[in-house]
Amino acid sequence: MSVSVLGSGAFGTALAISLAGNGPVTLWARDTNHASAMKASRENEKRLPGVPLPDHLSVTTDIAEATRNETLLLAVPMQKLRSLLVEHSELLAGKTLVACCKGIELNTGLGPIAVLNKTLPSAKPALLTGPSFADDIARGLPTALTLACDDAALCKDLQQQLTTANLRLYRTTDTTGAEQGGALKNVMAIACGAVIGAGLGDSARAALMTRGYAEMQRMAMACGARPETLAGLSGFGDLTLTCSSDLSRNYRLGLAIGRGETFDPSVTVEGAATARAAAAKADEMKIDTPITQTVTNLVDQRLTIGEAVALLMKRPLKEE
Numbered sequence: 655m656s657v658s659v660l661g662s663g664a665f666g667t668a669l670a671i672s673l674a675g676n677g678p679v680t681l682w683a684r685d686t687n688h689a690s691a692m693k694a695s696r697e698n699e700k701r702l703p704g705v706p707l708p709d710h711l712s713v714t715t716d717i718a719e720a721t722r723n724e725t726l727l728l729a730v731p732m733q734k735l736r737s738l739l740v741e742h743s744e745l746l747a748g749k750t751l752v753a754c755c756k757g758i759e760l761n762t763g764l765g766p767i768a769v770l771n772k773t774l775p776s777a778k779p780a781l782l783t784g785p786s787f788a789d790d791i792a793r794g795l796p797t798a799l800t801l802a803c804d805d806a807a808l809c810k811d812l813q814q815q816l817t818t819a820n821l822r823l824y825r826t827t828d829t830t831g832a833e834q835g836g837a838l839k840n841v842m843a844i845a846c847g848a849v850i851g852a853g854l855g856d857s858a859r860a861a862l863m864t865r866g867y868a869e870m871q872r873m874a875m876a877c878g879a880r881p882e883t884l885a886g887l888s889g890f891g892d893l894t895l896t897c898s899s900d901l902s903r904n905y906r907l908g909l910a911i912g913r914g915e916t917f918d919p920s921v922t923v924e925g926a927a928t929a930r931a932a933a934a935k936a937d938e939m940k941i942d943t944p945i946t947q948t949v950t951n952l953v954d955q956r957l958t959i960g961e962a963v964a965l966l967m968k969r970p971l972k973e974e
């Protein structure tokens with residue numbers, strides 16, 4: 655069964671390239687000029703330069719054409735997901751929609767699955783997340799991802815359909831755990847980048863990764879997640895990748911904060927909005943999330959990295 659990817663950014667393009675190894679894939683771009691450039695050069699020079707688009711991958715700006723397929727991957731930033739669904743609701747109704755975004759919606763505190771369910775109740779929602787850089791996927795490097803869907807049978811079908819030569823998918827019905835892991839790991843990556851950028855060392859990063867993982871577990875389980883999900887690819891796996899690589903935009907934002915440098919606002923960094931959304935949600939639920947709260951203060955420039963670290967170090971002592 656053919657697949658379409660909506661969103662011609664780095665991740666959407668990389669997924670389309672990998673899936674094209676299974677058969678025909680349609681990549682939908684909303685921007686006409688961007689689509690024309692990709693059709694002419696057979697490359698996404700803007701978002702994924704240096705990787706040719708395979709023959710089975712066709713680019714279109716025609717949303718009606720792109721949504722003829724039953725399975726649609728939604729590869730837009732989390733804060734743009736709802737607008738995509740609302741704008742094309744009639745064509746997306748009843749389809750199998752696989753959200754490929756990581757984050758928590760700023761003004762509702764909802765994750766991708768809940769946004770899909772509330773916006774398009776007739777659709778069949780799923781989530782694709784886990785430790786994966788678009789560049790690695792596009793270059794055919796081996797990658798493992800978590801495919802989450804409440805419907806176990808549909809999840810199994812999608813796992814067969816979306817697994818490729820270099821994408822090995824593991825399935826789960828714990829959509830809450832999968833989306834919380836993918837969202838919150840970006841917050842921790844900003845924190846880790848900030849301490850490295852400030853020259854505070856790898857031990858400080860290890861402390862933040864470990865205590866950040868504890869915060870992710872606490873928050874996710876309070877939302878109903880299963881602990882083993884956070885210990886898997888979508889949580890622990892993506893946390894370790896994103897907190898330790900310059901390929902991560904969230905980590906690079908943290909580096910810039912730590913160094914006192916500016917960061918290009920046009921670059922997609924999910925962790926900033928997600929930190930604000932998660933901090934507000936944690937306050938409402940009375941959950942202790944000191945690192946998330948600190949990252950919110952860092953990205954909103956209410957604290958310097960020095961002040962932030964000093965406050966974290968002076969917190970009341972407790973059991974691990």
Ligand SMILES: NC(=O)C1=CN([C@@H]2O[C@H](COP(=O)(O)OP(=O)(O)OC[C@H]3O[C@@H](n4cnc5c(N)ncnc54)[C@H](O)[C@@H]3O)[C@@H](O)[C@H]2O)C=CC1
Binds near residue numbers: 731734738
């Ligand atoms: N880049 C990567 O290595 C990975 C990214 N992801 C996730 O993929 C999601 C998308 O990020 P990237 O592709 O990396 O970002 P990107 O910045 O490369 O591309 C975002 C794309 O979304 C499009 N877009 C934005 N608003 C839209 C709308 N309302 N309707 C249609 N298209 C719209 C933009 O035109 C752009 O093509 C994020 O949630 C990210 O966390 C997940 C794994 C890896």
Ligand SMILES: O=C(CO)COP(=O)(O)O
Binds near residue numbers: 785787840892
């Ligand atoms: O989600 C990702 C890796 O799994 C991509 O990370 P960034 O969004 O930080 O670039």
